[in-house]
Amino acid sequence: MILPQDLSERGELLRDMARRVVPSFDFFLFSLLSGLALGIAMLLDAPALFVLAALLSPFMAPVMGICLGTVAGTGRFILQSLASLGIGSLIVFLCGAASGWAVTLLPARQYQQAALYSHFNWPFFVVLLVGSVLTVYLTVRAPHSKPLVSSVAIAYGLYLPVGAAGFGFTSGVAGLWPDGLGLFIIHLVWAAFTGIAMLALLGLRPLNASGYFLGAAYGAAGLALLVLAAGAVPQINIPPPGALSASAGKTPPGVTQGIAAQQPDGTPAPAFTLAPPTATSSATLAPTPTRSLVPTRTSTITITPAPTPVWARINASQGGGALVREEPNYNGSVVQSILNDTLVEVLPEVTDNEGVAWVHIRLINGKEGWIVRTLLRTATPAPNW
Numbered sequence: 001m002i003l004p005q006d007l008s009e010r011g012e013l014l015r016d017m018a019r020r021v022v023p024s025f026d027f028f029l030f031s032l033l034s035g036l037a038l039g040i041a042m043l044l045d046a047p048a049l050f051v052l053a054a055l056l057s058p059f060m061a062p063v064m065g066i067c068l069g070t071v072a073g074t075g076r077f078i079l080q081s082l083a084s085l086g087i088g089s090l091i092v093f094l095c096g097a098a099s100g101w102a103v104t105l106l107p108a109r110q111y112q113q114a115a116l117y118s119h120f121n122w123p124f125f126v127v128l129l130v131g132s133v134l135t136v137y138l139t140v141r142a143p144h145s146k147p148l149v150s151s152v153a154i155a156y157g158l159y160l161p162v163g164a165a166g167f168g169f170t171s172g173v174a175g176l177w178p179d180g181l182g183l184f185i186i187h188l189v190w191a192a193f194t195g196i197a198m199l200a201l202l203g204l205r206p207l208n209a210s211g212y213f214l215g216a217a218y219g220a221a222g223l224a225l226l227v228l229a230a231g232a233v234p235q236i237n238i239p240p241p242g243a244l245s246a247s248a249g250k251t252p253p254g255v256t257q258g259i260a261a262q263q264p265d266g267t268p269a270p271a272f273t274l275a276p277p278t279a280t281s282s283a284t285l286a287p288t289p290t291r292s293l294v295p296t297r298t299s300t301i302t303i304t305p306a307p308t309p310v311w312a313r314i315n316a317s318q319g320g321g322a323l324v325r326e327e328p329n330y331n332g333s334v335v336q337s338i339l340n341d342t343l344v345e346v347l348p349e350v351t352d353n354e355g356v357a358w359v360h361i362r363l364i365n366g367k368e369g370w371i372v373r374t375l376l377r378t379a380t381p382a383p384n385w
Contacts, residue, residue, distance in 0.1 A: 017139060018077070020146060021064040023084040030058035034155065035095030038163040042114040042314035043099045043106075047318060050113060050160065050264050055170040058157030059146045063132070063188070066138055067195035070218070073210040077269045083160075089184070092159045108331040111173055115337035118164040119227035120181035121187040128157030128187050132194040140202055157187040175337040193218040240339030266332070312361070314338050315377035324369035326356030335369035344371075346378065 034057040041049030059358035065081030103111070117124075126199070131153020138147035161183040168176020196215045199205075206212045316322045321339040328351045338344070351362035358371040 017064075020066060020139070021061040021068060021081070023058075023061045023065075023081075024087075026089060027058040027061060027084065028091065029066050030056060031091045031159075032095070032157055035060070035163060037091035038092060038100030038160065039095040039167070040166045042096065042111060042164065043102060045109070045111050045113050047113055050117070053163075054152050054156040054160070057152060057159055058088070059084075059157070060135070060150050060151045060154040061146075063158075063191050064135065066234040067136065067191045067199060070192070070196055070214045071199055071204055071206050071211050073206060073208040073214075075210075078214075084257070085188075089158065089162045092163045093166035093169075096163035096171045100167040100169060100171030101165075103173070110323050111167075111171070111323055111341065112316065112318075112323055112337070114167050114173065115175050115323065116339070117160040118168065118176045118183060119337070120183055120186065121339060121340065122230075123156065125187070125190070127153050129194050130189055131157065132191045133198050136195045136198040137202070140199070140204075154191055156355070157191065158184055161187065171196045174334045186222070186229055187248055189218055189222040189225060212245060310378065311344050312344055312346065312376040314340050314342045314371075314375060314377040316340055316375050322371055322375045324361065324363065324367070324371050326369055328360075329353050332370065336363060336365075336366055338363070344376070346376065 008026060034053050037049060037052035037056050040302035041047075041053055062081040062085035065084070065126065066078055068073070069077035069081060131150050135147050135154060138145075138150060138285075142145050150263075161180040165177050166174070168180065168362060193215070196218065198204075199213075205213060321342075323337050324335040326335055343364060345362040345364075347360040347362055347368070351358050351370075353362075354374030358370045359369055359373045360368065361376075362368045
């Protein structure tokens with residue numbers, strides 16, 4: 001139990017924590033600086049600038065205010081904290097939107113980093129949870145200081161998705177809007193729920209029934225959103241090589257029946273060939289008649305094995321993902337953004353465009369597009385590579 005047992009001391013601690021989690025002018029100023037750095041980072045697609053944007057972010061006092069307001073059952077304090085966080089997030093969103101508008105004035109290029117921060121992934125989620133736990137713990141344990149370092153993880157999980165949403169809103173880059181805004185909501189609910197749970201572990205449990213109700217509502221909503229977000233990640237099972245086998249009356253997977261010939265009218269003939277007669281007719285002059293063997297036809301199916309599919313995984317050295325385009329060039333429209341280790345099927349077409357090798361691929365949802373060959377990792381080289 002970190003909190004004091006004496007009610008007067010606990011009340012003083014709560015009042016001190018409430019004063020520290022009320023946002024000041026610095027919160028909005030550093031939200032603006034963080035948003036500007038984030039806009040430049042997305043415009044240049046530079047991973048290091050994303051780290052700078054997180055470091056410039058303010059102490060996420062409104063998130064701690066939501067946690068304290070829920071424990072105390074004070075709806076007014078929760079609304080004030082939500083309003084402050086909404087204004088700070090709107091500043092970051094507008095900075096991202098301004099950067100997305102600038103994209104329309106520049107030559108077309110890839111924007112992989114923005115796509116990575118607008119889709120749910122577990123490492124991103126774990127960083128947010130750890131930051132929420134440490135921020136609450138240090139806020140209680142060190143009442144005279146602000147845990148700025150751990151708060152960076154919360155800002156990383158909230159400001160980056162909302163900035164990416166603003167970037168996609170004006171730039172038209174697929175997969176950013178409204179995906180980033182949805183991820184922002186998921187992260188906010190879980191940051192609040194994790195902070196409330198940590199306060200309860202430290203001895204500061206909800207003071208009334210409304211606090212328990214709000215805490216349970218955060219948990220239920222966070223769990224539902226998490227299931228939806230995690231379930232949106234597609235999964236695929238690839239049959240191992242040599243798994244093709246024939247069963248009675250069925251054509252084995254990956255095997256097609258060949259066409260032996262064409263009929264006179266030009267239509268394909270049945271997919272079988274005629275074997276030579278198994279016996280020839282014969283006749284003798286003997287007075288006793290003998291049976292003649294009638295030629296019979298035996299149909300045999302000609303099977304032509306299809307090429308074994310080549311599978312690859314996305315392996316971008318920077319950013320953790322890649323973009324799939326409709327045409328084999330950087331100006332092509334974006335079909336979909338995909339994360340590292342995502343499985344794709346490599347199609348035979350490979351082309352060279354201004355010294356860059358592009359590979360035709362098919363995603364597991366059936367969409368096809370082109371990707372730079374160096375972003376793929378295969379167990380064995382694909383044909384024509």
